[in-house]
Amino acid sequence: MTEQDKKDQASGKVVFSYDDSASQIEVSQVQSVNWNKDGIQYGLLQIDGKLSAGELADMAREVINNRR
DSSP: OOHHHHHHHHHTSOOOOOOTTOOSOOOOOEEEEEEEETTEEEEEEEESOSOOHHHHHHHHHHHHHHOO
16 A cells, blocks of 8 residues: 555545455445434445535435435
């Protein structure tokens, strides 16, 4: 890992996953929104998606506001 990789990992900006059997490197952008309400845990996750963080947050608000 580069020094920047180490800094980004330490800050939580990126997460590195390893598979000893993998023969190539794969880079993915992962975004998630997680919350708890009334004892239920919710989460929205996208991998290499096109939604912005704001759009994911808007979706979470919609779920929260429409939950009965």
